[in-house]
């Protein structure tokens with residue numbers, strides 16, 4: 001199963017990173033979002049990242065240009081009519097993802113693999129809206145995509161071995177390390193990471209410590225590269241809340257209840273770094 005042309009859906013922080021690493025590995029990429037301005041913002045991020053690599057002498061200007069030339073902007077899903085793989089990285093919402101997958105099932109060629117970068121939603125449920133559940137798979141990149149080595153690869157109930165192997169082999173071509181995990185809420189990465197972040201938010205909510213103090217404890221005490229609240233702002237507080245809700249609902253266990261302060265910030269539009277304010281203020 002040869003993959004040459006890829007559509008990445010969602011030009012946010014994850015989608016733009018995924019498009020960048022795919023283009024750098026030589027794949028032809030369509031970067032899709034609902035509006036031109038979102039695709040332009042994603043392309044702007046990619047440009048900035050590649051220019052940084054040029055400044056550091058790791059990429060020539062000609063190489064940068066050929067990577068950029070391999071990425072084509074798209075604002076309609078119909079552009080996926082000739083792709084071999086779709087990697088969906090739109091917002092963490094089951095209704096939106098199901099709608100996208102149902103449309104993709106109609107638009108893409110029958111051989112195409114439909115992958116999702118969901119951080120917590122069930123792959124089997126997303127696959128069930130298509131007539132090709134054997135070709136649906138989770139391909140969970142970590143943020144920032146160009147830097148982090150891991151891809152969690154998640155099979156749905158029906159995912160075929162052939163599709164799993166194609167994604168495993170592509171992950172290596174992207175210079176990443178695939179790790180296979182089973183389809184349960186939050187998989188492994190967010191089942192472990194997100195309750196820690198939620199607990200860090202509780203320590204602020206209950207007045208145990210300031211955000212700065214919590215982050216300092218985890219950075220200096222546990223050698224984490226970022227404190228959990230800086231990391232929550234970096235991931236996006238909306239995404240953190242969606243993931244906690246998926247864990248809470250999926251396991252029916254109150255130990256996953258999202259902290260009320262997290263809800264409050266998201267309701268206020270304090271989504272972290274991407275909105276300019278979260279636990280910290282940016283710019």
Ligand SMILES: CC(=O)CC(=O)SCCNC(=O)CCNC(=O)[C@H](O)C(C)(C)COP(=O)(O)OP(=O)(O)OC[C@H]1O[C@@H](n2cnc3c(N)ncnc32)[C@H](O)[C@@H]1OP(=O)(O)O
Nearest residue numbers: 049052119141142143144146147148189190225226231235
């Ligand atoms: C929510 C989910 O579903 C799953 C997730 O993704 S959870 C989030 C997982 N990610 C993490 O936990 C990240 C934790 N943080 C870190 O590892 C580090 O703080 C970091 C890699 C982001 C930055 O590292 P740092 O040493 O503090 O900063 P800095 O020296 O500026 O950057 C290190 C390198 O990363 C690159 N980098 C940093 N941020 C970047 C970004 N947003 N995009 C691209 N490259 C970036 C820098 O260019 C630099 O590259 P070189 O080493 O090649 O020069």
Ligand SMILES: NC(=O)C1=CN([C@@H]2O[C@H](COP(=O)(O)OP(=O)(O)OC[C@H]3O[C@@H](n4cnc5c(N)ncnc54)[C@H](OP(=O)(O)O)[C@@H]3O)[C@@H](O)[C@H]2O)C=CC1
Nearest residue numbers: 010011012013014015033034089090091092118119143235
């Ligand atoms: N943030 C993280 O650290 C990680 C996130 N993920 C997952 O990746 C996915 C994307 O997250 P992230 O990049 O952080 O989110 P962002 O909010 O940065 O980006 C999401 C993008 O998708 C767009 N979008 C929304 N609806 C649609 C649609 N119907 N069709 C196409 N595009 C759409 C959004 O547009 P608009 O701006 O209009 O909403 C936005 O540009 C989520 O599933 C998330 O759980 C996975 C790993 C890590």
